[in-house]
Amino acid sequence: MLSSLNIPKKLAVAFIAINLSAAVMMLVFATNIAMISRSTERTNFHQDIHSKALSLETQILRQNSQMRGYLVTGDDVYLKSYYEGRDEYDATSAELEKILTNPEMRQKLLESRTETLKWREDWGDKSIAMVKEGRRAEAAERVRDAGKAALVSAAVLPLRDLRDYEQAQLQEESSGQSSAITTAWIALAIGGLALIGIAVALQRKLSRDIAVPVGDLTETMSALAAGRNDVSVPGTERVDELGNMARAVLVFRDEAVAKVAADKDREAAMAEIGSKLHDLSQSDLRARLDNLPDAFATVARDFNDALDQLSGVMLSVRGSINSISTGSSEIRQATTDLSNRSEEQAARLQSSAAAMDEITRKIGESAGIASQASRAMTEARGEAEQGGEVVQRAIEAMNGIDQATREIAEIITVIDGIAFQTNLLALNAGVEAARAGDAGKGFAVVASEVRALAQRAADAASDVKSRILAATDHVTSGVELVNDTGGSLTRIIERVSSVSESIENMAKTAEQQSTGLLKVNEAITAMDSMTQQNAAMVEETTAATEMLAREAQQLFEAFSIFKVDDGAPVPMRATAPTPLPAPRARSAPKPAAAPPVMGNLAVQANADDWSEF
Incomplete structure (x- = not known):
């Protein structure tokens, strides 16, 4: 079955078998673990019930002993322990009633609780109440006389039955758990042996179906690599990947055999091609490939076609060389004339740039002088304004003096009135003194x-x-004069302001003209630089043209060695190279006198100066 499958499927079947075996063993283990887990849960459940039943029995006995101790000693410590036992019994009994599922055992619990409550009512609580009332001896006597009736046996015996039942359940669960563990060990042993057996069987089967054929194919490919093309290839009838590999190795063997035959043809072709390439190395373009094997017929045809095309191209190049030589001579003469005109134009433009630079400098100086005059007029206007403010304050002070003088005159008028009244009073006093006689002397x-x-x-x-x-x-006259002075200063300030604004406008105009001339000067300088560069470029073009003519001559001489189909080449007429004009060293011209300036400061230049530019 595995032999008809490919390698991935074989490996998949092997891994599936191993995985299924492992899954079966894991399932058995999971079942046993689940059984053990359930047994453990039931064991814990019965253990909890057993411990609670034992606790109830202990609490009943505790209540009985603490009650008797309290009767004997009257110590409240016994009473506290009695109440704690009673409360713990009630809580544990309620918890146990909730978790019990066996009706018979729940009835045992209720029976024990009934007997406990009855004993507590008849003997425990009642005896404690008698001791608290001071009748401790009577209570003790009552308990001694009661004998077995005062014991808690009726409440304890149902709990012992409950404990015996839970103990039997624990033993049963322990036995089931041991059985599940034994089953798990048996399953582990059987499953492990089965898994190992399956793995060993699959390993032997896969080794026989994969490893051994791979080794055989490896030996076969090593023999082919060593040059043994007569070896047989095993496994070509297989349907898996190894069969595909074997058939591919068979193809390699057949191709190696074909390669030997092709190498012989290639050696013959290479010898013929080498011979024709040697002819080409001797500049013979008439070489052709005629005796090549059939496998290289395409190469021979392409080689012959390429040489035919190359011969035609070489013939065309021969004519192009003559054309290039003639054209380069004409370009050389034109560039020589252009170089001379460019140098002359550069010299004129440089002189114009120097003159424009001088004009710009003069305009800048004029702008600076106008700016200084504007600042001087501004300062004069400021000082005149300050003088006007001083005169205004003087006018205000003179007005204050005039007002104070008028007030003083009014005060003196009042003083004159007071002197007149005083004189009149003194006259009346003299008359009254004359009437009084000697007493009034x-x-x-x-x-x-x-x-x-x-x-x-x-x-x-x-x-x-x-x-x-x-x-x-006098003050009034002075005030009028000061007012006249103030008016004159105001008019002077107005005139100074008007003159200052005019000078300031002139300064701004001069600065604008200077800026404009600077831009024009920069443009002319840039034009001068570009003209100089153009002249240099023309000289370089002339040199390149001369070099092109020389290269054309050298190309023709190099081309003359080739042999083409139409016979020997016709030698090209060599043209004598025209000597290049020696570049003239141009020194910086002296600044020329500024040309006449009108209106917008444009330089009046003759049109002839720019015609050749």
């Missing part, structure tokens, strides 16, 4: 002095008033 003297003082004050006030009025007239 002293008062009359004082009144006379007061009147004299009032008169002097009135005279002084009148004098001061007249002087202040005169000063007021």
Whole structure:
């Protein structure tokens, strides 16, 4: 069966067989492990019930012993342990009732709980209550007299039945678990041996179907590589990959045999081709391939066609060489004339550039002078404005003096009125003193002095008033003069501002003209540079043309050695090379005088100066 399959299918069958064996063994193991797991779960379940039943029995005995200890000693420590045992019994009993699934065992649990609650009501709690009431001796006597009636045997015996049942279940589960483990070991041994046997059988089968034929094919290919083309190729009848390899090796053997025959034809062809190539190396284009094996007929035809085409091309090249020589002579003469004109034009353009540079420099200096004048007028306008501000403050001060003088005149008028009133009062006081007689003489003297003082004050006030009025007239005249001065300064400032704006506009115009001339100068300089480069390029073109003529002559001389079908080549007429003009060293021309400038500062140049450019 495996012999009719290819190698991948053989390997696939082998791996599938091994995998199926492993899968069967794993399935048996999984079944045993599941059985062991279920047995372990049931064992744990019964173990839990058994331990809880034992705990209930322990708690019942604990309540009985702690109650009796409390009756004997009256110590509250026994009472606390009694209550803890009672609470733990109730909690454990409730948990055990939830997990029990056997109705008979649940009935045992309920029977034990009923007897426990009955004992607790009749003996435990009741005896503890009697001790708390102070009747400890009576309670102890009551328990001693009761005998077996006060024992907890009725509550403990159902729990022992429950423990015995769970112990039997544990033994049964342990026996099942041991059986499952034994089965697992048996399955491991049988499955392992079966898996090893299948692997060994498949290994021998695959080695016989794959490894041995591969070794035979390897020996056959080694013999072919050593040049033994008469060996037989085994396994060509196989239908798998090794059969394909064997048939491919058979093809290689047949091709090696054919290659030997082809090598002989190739050697003969190479000898003939070498002979014709030797003729070609001697510049004989008349060589042709005529005696080649049939396998190289295409090569002979292509070789002969190539030489025919090459002969035609060489004939065409011969005519092209004469044309190139004639054309290069004409180009050489034209480039020589162009070089002379370009050098002359470059010299003129360089002179124009120097003149334009001088004009630009002069315009720049004029722009700088205009800028300085503009800054001077700006400073003068600022100083005039500051002087106008000073005059304005002087006018304000003179106005303040005029106002203060008028106020002082008014105050003096008030003082004059006060002196008049004082004089009048002194006169009245003198009259009253004269009426008083001798008693008023002293008062009359004082009144006379007061009147004299009032008169002097009135005279002084009148004098001061007249002087202040005169000063007021002078101040008024000064205020008017200062106002006139302020008006004159304002007009001067306006005129200075107008002149400053005009000069500033002139400076900006001069700067713009200078910038424009700089751009024109840069353009002319660039044109001069390009003209110089063009002149150099023309000289290089002339040299290249001369070199082209020489190369054409050399090409013709080299071509003359070839032998073509139409006989010997006609020698080309050699043209004498025209000597190249020696490049003239151009020194920088002296700055020319600035040409006349009008309007937009454009240079008036003759049209003839640019006609040849």
